[in-house]
Amino acid sequence: MSSSRVIYFGPGPSALPEDVLEQTSKALFNFNDTGIGIAEVSHRSKDFQTYITHCEALIREQLHVPPTHKILFTQGGGSGQFSAVVLNMLARHRLLHPNLDDDDRTMDYVITGSWSNAAADEAKRLGGAKFHVAVDARTYSKDGKFDNIPPHAVYNFSPDPALIYYCENETVNGVQFAKDENSPASFPFHLLPKDKLLPLVGDYSSSFMSRRIPRLADHAIIYAGAQKNLGPAGLTIVIVRQDCLVDVDAAARYGATPVPVTMSYKTLSDKGSLFNTPPVLAIYMAGLVLERNKKLGGVEYYEDLNQKKADKVYGALREGEKRGIFRSLVNIGSGSMMNIVFEVLGEGAEAKFLAEAENRGLKGLKGHRSVYSMPLQRCADYGYRSLGGTMQAFDAGNCLTLSLTGIRVSLYNAITEDQTSKLVSYMKWFIVGEGRQ
Numbered sequence: 001m002s003s004s005r006v007i008y009f010g011p012g013p014s015a016l017p018e019d020v021l022e023q024t025s026k027a028l029f030n031f032n033d034t035g036i037g038i039a040e041v042s043h044r045s046k047d048f049q050t051y052i053t054h055c056e057a058l059i060r061e062q063l064h065v066p067p068t069h070k071i072l073f074t075q076g077g078g079s080g081q082f083s084a085v086v087l088n089m090l091a092r093h094r095l096l097h098p099n100l101d102d103d104d105r106t107m108d109y110v111i112t113g114s115w116s117n118a119a120a121d122e123a124k125r126l127g128g129a130k131f132h133v134a135v136d137a138r139t140y141s142k143d144g145k146f147d148n149i150p151p152h153a154v155y156n157f158s159p160d161p162a163l164i165y166y167c168e169n170e171t172v173n174g175v176q177f178a179k180d181e182n183s184p185a186s187f188p189f190h191l192l193p194k195d196k197l198l199p200l201v202g203d204y205s206s207s208f209m210s211r212r213i214p215r216l217a218d219h220a221i222i223y224a225g226a227q228k229n230l231g232p233a234g235l236t237i238v239i240v241r242q243d244c245l246v247d248v249d250a251a252a253r254y255g256a257t258p259v260p261v262t263m264s265y266k267t268l269s270d271k272g273s274l275f276n277t278p279p280v281l282a283i284y285m286a287g288l289v290l291e292r293n294k295k296l297g298g299v300e301y302y303e304d305l306n307q308k309k310a311d312k313v314y315g316a317l318r319e320g321e322k323r324g325i326f327r328s329l330v331n332i333g334s335g336s337m338m339n340i341v342f343e344v345l346g347e348g349a350e351a352k353f354l355a356e357a358e359n360r361g362l363k364g365l366k367g368h369r370s371v372y373s374m375p376l377q378r379c380a381d382y383g384y385r386s387l388g389g390t391m392q393a394f395d396a397g398n399c400l401t402l403s404l405t406g407i408r409v410s411l412y413n414a415i416t417e418d419q420t421s422k423l424v425s426y427m428k429w430f431i432v433g434e435g436r437q
């Protein structure tokens with residue numbers, strides 16, 4: 001490792017493999033022996049077109065994407081897809097059922113954390129169909145928080161929705177659907193409407209390429225921002241089943257909301273992801289990461305490695321919990337393999353934990369700052385109890401506004417087992433007391 005670099009556990013943008021950074025720095029001067037740098041080369045050049053086709057093939061091969069699905073490279077991040085999935089899937093539904101009123105179309109949302117909640121807010125904002133909560137994990141938390149994957153029995157899907165939306169890994173809250181379908185925390189595929197062409201949409205932004213995608217072929221859309229496991233920010237990958245590549249202008253003529261042309265999946269697909277200038281540099285770097293993944297053994301290799309890394313960190317977390325030093329922010333069984341969130345208990349303890357971690361070159365561990373408004377009674381039940389720790393109250397009235405902090409360890413693909421062990425040794429050192437003196 002270059003001596004100026006630290007171990008960076010940031011949630012995204014996040015660490016990238018050093019050999020990829022080195023190769024990129026060379027390609028910035030000369031891409032593919034063209035004598036032109038990768039940030040300068042035309043996206044319409046033969047070299048780049050060959051490269052983007054190669055990247056697509058690498059994703060297809062490693063994730064076992066069937067020919068029924070196209071792979072698109074676009075921009076706008078996960079947030080751009082919050083809008084694009086709604087607009088494209090409502091256009092599709094309009095073409096399938098042109099005579100339905102908007103009130104008779106539904107959009108089903110599975111809300112398990114901040115990102116699916118943000119996507120749900122965008123769906124409500126765009127309108128065009130009745131918004132339906134298939135499940136909201138906060139209802140099944142004793143503290144009204146996103147700390148769990150709800151049990152299968154409580155999901156309630158509509159019979160023929162325009163889309164069914166979920167986020168596989170909630171980056172902020174650290175909850176993730178279990179990969180084992182027999183687990184009570186798995187996504188309840190068996191409860192979905194019996195439709196061969198399910199309108200199922202999955203946000204895989206923070207788990208893409210970290211492990212296999214269960215039932216990929218049953219999804220209408222899977223999307224991911226690249227900036228966690230795949231490359232730098234600026235690139236968004238969309239895997240879309242071909243029946244969802246619809247003529248959005250025809251749908252608009254039947255009354256659907258017009259879709260901005262850069263968000264139309266059909267336009268992107270028809271133009272081979274080159275309708276307009278794509279993020280050339282980000283695609284190049286993602287390609288290097290994908291080639292590297294392939295050499296190492298693909299997504300199966302990362303699945304094993306990431307499981308080992310997560311087991312180590314959860315092991316130290318449980319040890320700290322037993323001794324009253326740490327408290328997990330997620331129920332057992334619902335925890336993410338990629339983002340592990342917990343509190344350090346005691347006055348000023350979190351700041352101490354972070355400061356010594358920084359001293360040791362372990363960075364990017366500070367949790368996401370979210371602001372929650374809770375009714376006073378709830379605060380009395382939960383918030384006050386934590387004020388000495390990492391919840392701070394900074395407003396009064398009928399409601400207290402609380403800022404939740406805590407620690408978040410992001411264990412994306414580029415974090416090695418050895419780097420994980422360094423963090424785990426530090427956590428153990430902190431648990432036994434030396435760090436808290």
Ligand SMILES: Cc1ncc(COP(=O)(O)O)c(C=O)c1O
Nearest residue numbers: 077078079080115171205206225
């Ligand atoms: C799971 C998930 N979805 C969506 C987003 C939003 O992505 P972006 O910032 O690229 O819009 C993020 C960002 O971290 C995320 O982690």
